[in-house]
Amino acid sequence: MNGQPSLVLRIGLPLGFGIAVLVLWELFVVTFDIPRAILPAPSEIWAAIQRSTEILWVDWVQTVLKGALTGLVIGAVAGFAAALAIDRVDFLRRGLLPVANFVAALPIVGVAPIMVMWFGFDWQSKAAVVVVMVFFPILVNTLAGLAATDRMQRDLMRTYSANHTQTLGKLRLPAAMPFIFNGLKISATLALIGAIVAEYFGSPTKGMGFRISTEVGRLGIDMVWAEIAVSALTGTVLYGFVVLIERWVTFWHPSQRRSR
C-alpha cells in the first residue's frame, strides 16, 4: 500500500509475463505443428524482422513518422485551438460543436478514400485521416477540462478581478491538463490505427498498412506479423511517452501524486 512498487517489479513483472507468453506461444506452435500461414512461431517472426529490417524501417518512417505523428500533432493542436475558441465564443459552441460531433461520427472507411482523392496517395492523405480521428477526442477533453474548475477557484480569480487570459493561463488551463492528457492518450492509439488502416485505401508501395495488405495476399504471414509486432511496440512506446509527459505536467493531480 505505501509507496510505489520498486522499479524491478514495475518493469520486470510485465516483461516476465511477456516472455512467458512468447515461450508458451513458441512451444504451442512447435508441439502442435501449426501451419505457418495460420500462426508463425515468435522465432520465425523474429527472423522475418531481422531479414527485412530495411523494409520495416522504410514502412515505419512512412506510416508512423509521416502519417501518424504528423496527423497527431496537427489534429491535437487544431482540437486544442478549437476548444479555446469554442470556450471563448458561445456562438461557436452552438455552431461548431455539433459539426465536430458529426465529423467524429464519420466512419474511417468512408473518410480514408475521400482523403486520398483530396490529398493524393502519399502520406499527406493518411495524416489527414489521423487529423480527423484525433481532433474530436482532444476537443471534447479540452472543453471538459476547461470546465473542471470548482466555484471557489473561480471566485478567487474574480476577487482579484483577473481578466480572461489570466484566468485561462493561471487557473483553467492547469486544471484542464489531466483531461487534455486523457485525450492525448486516446489519440495516440487512434493515430496509429488510423494511419495504418488508411493505407488500405490507396498508398505508394511502402507503409505498414500497405505491407500488411499485400503480404497477406502473397501469404507472407511472417512479414505481416513482423509489421504487427513493430506497430504494437510503437504504440506502446508512444503511449508510454505521453504518460511520461503527463506525469511530469500533472504531478499535482491526486492520481499522479507520489509520496514525497
Add this chain to the structure above:
Amino acid sequence: MQNAKPGDRPLSDPLSQDMTTPGAVISARGLSLTFQTNDGPVHALKDVSLDIKKGEFVSFIGPSGCGKTTFLRCMADLEHPTGGSITVNGVSAQEARKARAYGYVFQAAGLYPWRTIGGNIRLPLEIMGYSKADQAERVARVLELVELAGFEKKFPWQLSGGMQQRASIARALAFDADILLMDEPFGALDEIVRDHLNEQLLALWARTGKTIAFVTHSIPEAVYLSTKIVVMSPRPGRISDVIDSPLPKERPLEIRDTPEFIEIAHRVRDGLRAGHGYDD
C-alpha cells in the same frame, strides 16, 4: 447601539433606504438575497442594513445557514443581491472589486494544487502586476506572519489543513487592500494556534488600519477581536443584534477573563439563543 428582542422586526434602517452613510466603508441598505432552488426559494438574507466604518473590526456570528457567507459574498460582489443596495468604498460592490479593494479569505483554503505555497501567495501579486522583487519580498513577509516560513516550496497537499488555511490567509494579506473579508479563517485551527493568529491579526489590524469583516462561530473569538459584533439569525437570514464593544483597542489575551469581556460574551450568547428561539 440597538438591540432587537426576540420577535422584533428585523433591524430597520434609521436613514432612508437608498442613502449611504458618509464615511462608511461598507454600507448595506435593506439588502436581500433569495436563492431560487429546486425546493423553492431560500431567503439567505432579508432586509439587512449595516454600516461598517473605516478601520472597524466587525465580526459576524450566527447559526449555520443564517447567511453570514452570503453577506460577505455580497460585499465581495461574488453574489448579486435580489433586493436593496450595498456600497463598498462609496461605490458599487462591483466597482470596488474591479478596483481590488479587498482581500477575501474563503471558508476553505482553496489553494491551487499545481502551485507551491509560495506560488499560491504570489498568484494575486502576479495578476495585479507587482514587480518580481516586490513579489518575493511580500511572499516572504506574509509567510513569516502566518509562521509558514520554510514551507514556500511545498505543495498545498503536503501541508495539514490548518497550514493550508494559514497559507490562504497569507495570500489575502500579500497585496495592499484596505478591506479584509474573512470567512471563518480560523475554523480549522487548534486553540493555541488560533489564539496566536488572533493576536497576530489584531496587531496587523492596529498596524495597517484595515477594515475587517470577519465571520466566526466562536463567541470568545468574536468578542476578543471585534469593535462591533453582528449577531445574525436564520430563515430568513437577518441581523438580530449589533453590539459595539467597549473593550479598549489594546487587547492582551488575558482580557478574556475580565468582567467586561464576559458581559459582552453573555449578550452575544443571548442574541444567538433569541435567534434560535424565533424559529422553534
